[in-house]
Amino acid sequence: MDKVNLRKIAIIGCGFVGSASAFALMQSKMFSEIVLIDADKDKAEGEAMDISHGIPFVGNMKIYAGSYDDIVDASIIVITAGAGQKPGETRLDLVHKNVGIFKSIIPEIAKRKCRGILLVVANPVDILTYTALKLSGFEENRVIGSGTVLDTARLKCQLGEHLSVDSQSVHAYIIGEHGDSEIAVWSSANVSGIPLDDFCEMRGHYNHDKSQENIAEKVKNSAYEIIAKKRATYYGVAMAVKRICEAIIRDEKSILPISSLMHGEFGIDDVVLSMPSIVGANGIETKVPISLSEDEEINLKKSADTLRSILDDCEI
Numbered sequence: 001m002d003k004v005n006l007r008k009i010a011i012i013g014c015g016f017v018g019s020a021s022a023f024a025l026m027q028s029k030m031f032s033e034i035v036l037i038d039a040d041k042d043k044a045e046g047e048a049m050d051i052s053h054g055i056p057f058v059g060n061m062k063i064y065a066g067s068y069d070d071i072v073d074a075s076i077i078v079i080t081a082g083a084g085q086k087p088g089e090t091r092l093d094l095v096h097k098n099v100g101i102f103k104s105i106i107p108e109i110a111k112r113k114c115r116g117i118l119l120v121v122a123n124p125v126d127i128l129t130y131t132a133l134k135l136s137g138f139e140e141n142r143v144i145g146s147g148t149v150l151d152t153a154r155l156k157c158q159l160g161e162h163l164s165v166d167s168q169s170v171h172a173y174i175i176g177e178h179g180d181s182e183i184a185v186w187s188s189a190n191v192s193g194i195p196l197d198d199f200c201e202m203r204g205h206y207n208h209d210k211s212q213e214n215i216a217e218k219v220k221n222s223a224y225e226i227i228a229k230k231r232a233t234y235y236g237v238a239m240a241v242k243r244i245c246e247a248i249i250r251d252e253k254s255i256l257p258i259s260s261l262m263h264g265e266f267g268i269d270d271v272v273l274s275m276p277s278i279v280g281a282n283g284i285e286t287k288v289p290i291s292l293s294e295d296e297e298i299n300l301k302k303s304a305d306t307l308r309s310i311l312d313d314c315e316i
């Protein structure tokens with residue numbers, strides 16, 4: 001199968017994240033066919049029915065529970081299958097269970113020679129994106145992780161609130177692991193071209209180091225906080241999934257901090273982590289290595305080392 005149907009997407013895993021993503025995608029009207037797959041067939045069927053009942057409010061499309069045979073021509077295959085964090089668990093705690101799940105899912109996709117783009121969302125997303133890449137044998141540009149797209153949104157959200165400005169005017173990135181070793185890149189952060197510190201002073205904030213530390217901590221701990229309060233996070237990530245799909249389907253060449261395989265950038269090799277990257281019809285076009293301060297670069301290397309040691313432990 002060499003052709004993909006640009007109007008068709010598949011979602012594997014229909015729990016909180018998969019179903020919220022399907023709901024966001026349905027409202028976007030980007031696709032005319034959304035296939036849902038879950039190990040629990042009833043769950044996929046129930047979600048497909050429920051979400052379908054919104055179709056009369058947005059426009060005609062097909063949303064149904066399917067099998068792997070139904071996704072051969074899907075333009076994007078989103079994988080959200082896997083256990084989520086329990087209160088107090090880190091994303092890396094999920095690794096063995098979810099690598100096991102990927103070892104059953106990815107060969108099903110690979111043996112059908114699917115031509116679409118794999119978008120990995122399940123956690124730990126960087127480790128699972130690496131797993132998907134190795135097990136699928138797909139070209140690197142077609143295997144991407146949602147990475148720190150969500151964390152970056154959380155950072156923009158926090159900064160927008162702190163500075164009382166539209167978060168869409170904030171340009172700042174979280175890079176590295178989608179997890180505890182992630183890095184907020186303060187050195188190049190700006191608000192519509194105005195260096196962040198200057199904009200902060202314009203808004204009456206002068207204690208830059210303290211504010212940055214507080215905001216980075218809040219962003220890093222968002223998932224823990226939400227999970228402690230409501231067991232899972234899913235709306236934010238669903239919007240991140242929608243945004244990445246949009247960039248692919250519309251061949252936007254937008255710069256998003258998705259995760260992909262590193263090839264010596266900042267001296268980091270054979271690890272998947274997030275770096276701002278140009279995303280379009282072919283998935284990842286190229287990484288855009290962001291300029292980093294000395295400390296940010298050191299922390300990025302530490303983040304990569306953390307991920308490398310997990311990969312070694314899993315023998316992927």
Ligand SMILES: NC(=O)c1ccc[n+]([C@@H]2O[C@H](COP(=O)([O-])OP(=O)(O)OC[C@H]3O[C@@H](n4cnc5c(N)ncnc54)[C@H](O)[C@@H]3O)[C@@H](O)[C@H]2O)c1
Nearest residue numbers: 013014015016017038039081082083084121122123232237
């Ligand atoms: N990348 C991100 O930014 C981000 C954000 C939030 C959550 N997540 C991750 O997304 C994943 C899903 O979270 P959730 O809250 O939806 O969990 P959930 O438990 O609600 O859903 C997981 C679903 O996967 C299904 N599943 C399990 N094994 C399967 C298999 N082999 N084939 C098909 N389906 C299978 C389960 O039946 C279940 O419906 C977790 O790993 C979570 O940590 C990622």
